[in-house]
Amino acid sequence: MICLSDKTILQELKLKKESAIHFMYREYFSSIVSMVRQNNGVYEDAEDLFQDGLMVLFDKISKGPLNLNCSLKTYFYSICRNIWLRRLERTRKMVYCEEVEVNERTLAYSMREEELKEDYLERLRFLQDHFLRLPKDCQTLLRMFFDKVPLKEIALKMGVSGVKYIKTRKYACKNMLRKKIMNDPACQCYIFQNGETEDQ
């Protein structure tokens, strides 16, 4: 069994290496499952939570160095716990069993702006999952648009001659994605949880 130091895990995670993700699953996942199960959750909740926690961690390390004052495991547990607590509050089934150990862990990671960031990443994960379920050509097309690839080049790569077709296809792909997201019952929770915002 390969053991990775916290530093190595973070370095490899930053490079999106599967080995780091595998390692974290192997070493950290069971504690997240236990925490979720003790607090009104099921195994599937723990799976989602674990991935959301990894997203938060990745976001942090991709923005700059992470100075830990505790073990990575404790820090990661703390991230997941905070996300889970807010999720419970949202779903109004909050029955949390406080533990001495948990208090220590919470202190390792708990700030209001961090929480807002976590909410944002959670929303992002929801959107990403829908995006990644789009047809491959739609995914490729939208990625290229957002990479600001020139329309002619996009047309060439997509094997079509007309630039106009590319635009029409883009609008159709986005429409498909919007419909998928809006038809998902979780959309209300992730996108419209604070009511409709000003869009005009």
Next chain:
Amino acid sequence: MERQKINEWIDRFNEGSLKGEDLATFIQMLHDDPELRKEVRVDREINRMLEERELLEFREALLKAGKRSSPGKWRWFLLAATVVVLLSAGGYYLFRILPTPDIPEKSRLAEHPTKTPGEVALKELPIKTSKETEKNQDVTPRRKKVLLAESFTPCPSLEHLVGETTRAEGIILLEPLSEITVRRGDTVQFSWRMTGKDSLKIIFYDNHEQKILIAVPDTPDRYSFPTGSYQRGLYYWKLLKDDQLVTAGKIRCE
């Protein structure tokens, strides 16, 4: 307005490239149509998501790795399957190896509808549990259940001892005779006359030479062997004094 045009305007509105009269018209549409407002909001979120390219790629890596890393439900399925297998094995062990508990003969026979009462297997002999025989040790071996019907077949290795008496001194067996036939439920009385206070023991066997009971009499000159707890069949017994054979006999329980 056709849907294709609306799709274009939503996209261009969020890009900031919708201008002039088209923009004014679209704003009016947003005022009138809450669903359109939601679409615009969702579209804006999609744009943000697509701009977070690093996170999108990490999410892809995560989903790819997660499928293989997460123990998933199959682990619990395997665990459950293991439990089922172990329980089945345990059940099999209990059913096949351990002695069958005492259940009414009718129901026992119902399990073997093609057998006559006398053909019921000896290994189904129940264990004595009455207070009367509390002191007796049940030594029915945990043996495999073999198929029935041989309940009255003589056991050669015990058969030749029946009626034999040894030179054991200071004891005379008064009853039973070395070969008796009783009805199931009868009590077989053992009585003897003995000088001294030597320890006596009567060991009962089934016709497969398996010990079913070791009786240590709690009275100085008699012992009752109730057959009601046992199935019909052929049984043997040995009377021992200080672990020395005194005599042996057999009981045909019908």
